[in-house]
Amino acid sequence: FEPVKIAPSILSADFMNMRADIETIERGGAGYVHVDVMDGHFVPNLTLGVPFVKQLKKIASIPLDVHLMISNPLVQLPWFLDAGADIVTVHLEALDEVEGEVGQAIGMIKAAGAKAALSIKPDTPVARIAPHIGSLDMVLVMSVYPGFSGQSYIEGSDARVAEVVALAEEAGANPLIEVDGGMGVKTAGLVASCGADVLVAGNAVFGAPDPAVAIAEITAAAEA
Ligand code: DX5
Ligand code: ZN
Numbered sequence: 001f002e003p004v005k006i007a008p009s010i011l012s013a014d015f016m017n018m019r020a021d022i023e024t025i026e027r028g029g030a031g032y033v034h035v036d037v038m039d040g041h042f043v044p045n046l047t048l049g050v051p052f053v054k055q056l057k058k059i060a061s062i063p064l065d066v067h068l069m070i071s072n073p074l075v076q077l078p079w080f081l082d083a084g085a086d087i088v089t090v091h092l093e094a095l096d097e098v099e100g101e102v103g104q105a106i107g108m109i110k111a112a113g114a115k116a117a118l119s120i121k122p123d124t125p126v127a128r129i130a131p132h133i134g135s136l137d138m139v140l141v142m143s144v145y146p147g148f149s150g151q152s153y154i155e156g157s158d159a160r161v162a163e164v165v166a167l168a169e170e171a172g173a174n175p176l177i178e179v180d181g182g183m184g185v186k187t188a189g190l191v192a193s194c195g196a197d198v199l200v201a202g203n204a205v206f207g208a209p210d211p212a213v214a215i216a217e218i219t220a221a222a223e224a
Pocket of ligand 2: 035036200
């Protein structure tokens with residue numbers, strides 16, 4: 001039984017002082033650096049890409065958790081893997097299941113020695129993960145509609161975490177479960193008690209006066 005880990009989203013960090021912000025969250029005990037990649041197509045927002053991840057890899061000492069909110073992820077996957085992503089999350093909705101693209105993406109990530117994760121948007125039935133759960137290192141349950149930081153947690157996302165737990169048990173699989181969107185001291189306990197292992201937090205960490213303290217507080221709230 002592992003304690004819950006926090007993955008601060010650097011989308012809410014100070015891009016002009018990234019090194020200092022990474023050092024702060026590492027000192028605060030963050031488990032991963034969560035990197036939100038948006039392409040202006042799969043989601044309306046446009047954030048950062050491969051060159052940024054490459055630079056980040058040089059300064060981070062904890063694993064990079066790269067969340068790809070992009071269309072056609074199979075095209076860019078090799079580049080993100082080369083750039084040093086440690087965990088790579090692709091969206092189920094961005095892949096053609098009939099063409100076997102989900103399996104292909106997971107295979108590419110694992111062949112590069114990285115950990116493979118699959119994410120679903122709030123409206124995507126959890127059951128659609130079932131065929132893949134045995135080959136996943138992590139499942140990312142979105143608790144907001146992807147695209148922007150600072151949104152409110154969507155009620156009922158905790159029940160979706162519980163659904164993933166049940167699916168995994170049925171399949172004899174044991175992926176980490178990550179929750180992303182609107183996480184903070186008020187919501188952490190809810191999803192953690194349903195079985196979440198990793199909590200992404202953008203605004204609640206980098207919007208706090210001391211991000212290191214915020215990480216400790218969210219961790220405590222998750223374990224309460
Ligand atoms: C949303 C992103 C999240 C987001 C989290 O599309 O995937 O990682 O930046 O931000 P908060 O914690 O502020 O909701
Ligand atoms: Zn994210």
